[in-house]
Amino acid sequence: MAWVSLIFAGLFEIVGVFGMNRIKRDNDWKAYLIFGAGLILSFLCLSFAMRSIPMGTAYAIWTGIGTAGGALIGMIFFSESRELRRLLFIGMVLSAAVGLKLIS
Numbered sequence: 001m002a003w004v005s006l007i008f009a010g011l012f013e014i015v016g017v018f019g020m021n022r023i024k025r026d027n028d029w030k031a032y033l034i035f036g037a038g039l040i041l042s043f044l045c046l047s048f049a050m051r052s053i054p055m056g057t058a059y060a061i062w063t064g065i066g067t068a069g070g071a072l073i074g075m076i077f078f079s080e081s082r083e084l085r086r087l088l089f090i091g092m093v094l095s096a097a098v099g100l101k102l103i104s
Contacts, residue, residue: 002052003101009045010065012038017070021078042066057100064097 019035022028042062050058068090074080 002049005045006049006053006058006061007065009042009049009062010069012042012045013062013066014038014069014073016042017066018073018077021074025078060100061097064093068093068097 016035016038019031019033019038022031023035025031046058046062049062071080071086071090075082
């Protein structure tokens, strides 16, 4: 259950990043709501996951999901670069997160 919570923490982190980008673009109350809800839910799920997953592993995976997801959201919704090297390094971040899961 802790790993599911950690995955949700990463997904909510992506929602928070999406809200942050919307604040930059639109600066309306909906963007602030998305940002705030994403981060609050992310930290709640992360704190639940850290009850049984070591802090270093949980934090690394949480930030990896957030980093890769934020970059992909930027590419899909905000027309950021889709250069092959960028995709390669996002894949490396995700493979490192999977590697941590395999050894934990």
